[in-house]
Amino acid sequence: MDGFGLFRKLGVGTKFDFKRFRKDADVLNLLPQNTNLTTSDNARQPEDDETENVESESEKGAEEEEMSREMKDGEPEMTVLQGLKKKGEKSGTKNKSKQSFTKLKQEKINHIRNKNRIHCFGEDPPSPCTSFDQLLSTYGFHPQISKNIATVGYMKPTPIQMQAIPAMMHRREILACAPTGSGKTAAFILPIMHHLKEHKKKGYRALILAPTRELAKQIYREFLRLSEGIGLKAHYINKATTEKQLEKKFDVLVSTPNRLVYMLQQDPPHISLSQVEWLVIDESDKLFEDGKTGFREQLAKVYQACVSNNVKRALFSATFAVEVEEWCKLNLDNVLQVYIGAKNSATTTIEQELKFVGTETGKLLAVRDIISKGVQPPVLIFVQSKERARELFHELIYDGMNVDVIHSDQTQEQRDSAVKNFRSGKTWILICTELMGRGMDFIGVNLVINYDFPNSAISYIHRIGRTGRAGRSGRAVTFFTETDSVYLRSISRVMVNAGCPVPSYMLDMKRPNKKLRRAAKRVPKRDRISTVAQCDIDKINKKRKYFAKDKGNQVKRAKVK
Known part of the structure; x- marks a missing residue:
């Protein structure tokens, strides 16, 4: 960069009188490049040709005036030091910096979601968390919860936990679908523990439903592990004769729909769900099934029993059902849909x-x-x-x-x-x-x-x-x-x-x-599982019937005697 170019950049917004300070400009090499070239060329010419190459005073004056106007009007304004701005330009740079920061942040979030195959549908989804320490610093997780997470052996959040936990921390209603074995249980237990904070004698404040007793017991055991030392108390209904007084002793209820509905239908009801703040439905596609194998009618009764205005709902499953998605869009408030990987897909770790x-x-x-x-x-x-x-x-x-x-x-x-x-x-x-x-x-x-x-x-x-x-x-x-x-x-x-x-x-x-x-x-009809030929099985059955009949006749004879 020559002296003239450097001067123009450093002197942005200032005026320089080239006519008055021409000698200084010559010494500092601040004149335009074509003028300098002319001067150097003239210096190389012989002295007898000097009169032919020297510019007239009138031409130089016109050139200086033109350059002065160019310096004044034509050059775009520049900031010499960061943060120094010209009058009338206050908010433009701030807005640009905010926009660029927001753009960079969104690109980072998109990179995390793409890397972990997280798909979100809904308004303003919260940013995913990439570590459990981030939950502690961002949302103020109870320190004991963090200790329990480490004790259980969770090293880092799984993809479903990265997005579902922040969503529930913001009290968003959620429909989540993730492959089997991806940590869905912890994804809804951790936010529930954070919101409930401590034991209160108000009744059940969270309800978790599962289609089978074995799964409900498994969720109950996992809750006990993660809530150790916090004070929250969970309850699993072993029998449908649970006394109503037990409500005040527990904060979280884990159950299957059939047992819960039976208790709700008693007169008076054996259980109250009026204080429930979180209703979590695990294996939601199964519970929404209609007919003999489904639980749709029971689920509707449980849904109606949760009468609190503050109740939030979260639905989790490993497989996607269109009916569940449509119901969530119609009945849930500002629902956030989270899918991990392709819908209805198996995990890639299985051969x-x-x-x-x-x-x-x-x-x-x-x-x-x-x-x-x-x-x-x-x-x-x-x-x-x-x-x-x-x-x-x-x-x-x-x-x-x-x-x-x-x-x-x-x-x-x-x-x-x-x-x-x-x-x-x-x-x-x-x-x-x-x-x-x-x-x-x-x-x-x-x-x-x-x-x-x-x-x-x-x-x-x-x-x-x-x-x-x-x-x-x-x-x-x-x-x-x-x-x-x-x-x-x-x-x-x-x-x-x-x-x-x-x-x-x-x-x-x-x-x-x-x-x-x-x-x-429909369940197809199949041949019975046996290595014994069917004809031999028929013979054995005939013998059994004969002996049973003969035994009955002997009993009758004994009675007559």
Whole structure:
């Protein structure tokens, strides 16, 4: 940069009289570049040619005036030192700096969300938190909660926790969908503990609903772990005869819809939900289902019983349901929708496999083959009904396997015992129905076997989601026969989205028509699980009937005598 250019930048907004101080300008080399060049060229010319190259005084005067005007009007204004501005330019730079700061902040937030595959829909979603220490500094988390988080072993928030916790901290109503094993339970327990702060003898101030007793107990245990030392008290309804006086002793209620509705319908009601500030519905798509397997009617009664004006609602699930989304848009206030990854997708940490077994008999052979080759327990085997669960249990127990079964016909004590033994490692293989497919968190399940093909992609996602949880790896094997071809297309799509290999013919299959799709929703009839031939089974049943009849005749004869 020459002297003239430097002078113009440093002297922005000032006037310089070149006519009066021409000599100083020559010494400091402040004249325009073309004038300097002319002067240097003239110096190189011989003295006898000097008169031909020297400019006339009138031309120089005109040039100086022109340059003076240019310095005055033509040059754009510059700031020599940061923060020094010309009159009339006060708020423009401030606004620009604010806009640039806001833009940079939003870009950072977008980067965090894109990196963790967080999708938000709603007005003004809060910024995600990237560490639990940030929750302590930003929202003033109770220090004991932070200690409990560290004690439990949570190192950093999962994607659903990054966005759902700040949303609930701002008291936003939320619909959250995240893959199985992604930490949804802690995502709603931590904000609830922060809002309730301490124990108050006002009654239940938070209600958490789950579709099964096993899942409700699991949530209850997790709440106890995270709330230790804070003073908050949680309650799980073991029996529907809980006394009304217990309300004042607890702050949080964890329950299933059926038991809660039974207590609400008593005259007078055995329980009051008038003080509830947070209503959390876990596995919301299941609770919103209609019909025998759903809980829509019970959920409506619970919803109506929460009459407080300050109640906020949060719905969580691993799978997405259009009905739930539409209901939330209509009934929730300024709802924020949070989705992690693709909707209705399985976690990528699970190695998924489809295995053709031919017939129902081939399934039993395939299970025995997998176990004989060696498996690392614990293992979960899913069947479609409690009758088939009992049949498979009787087949495998005689093979000398460490196996147990759980289904809805068992008493609560039997079910609790089966879960306890499976958690502690006493049971290696647990046979179960859809009962265990929702939300249950067994540490380190290495293998899930879908003995009976699931009748929907949602059921499949929840079943295989019992393995590969919290970042661990897992394996899922699904048996299928020729009769299961109706469901193959939807399941193969889930596998492809998770990055698992699938035969090309499955992806090319045509979508079933409406009639087939309706039929697919029903539980298909399957042959009984047994290695004994049907004719032999019929003979055994005939003998049993004959002996039973003969025994009855003997009793009658004895009475006559």
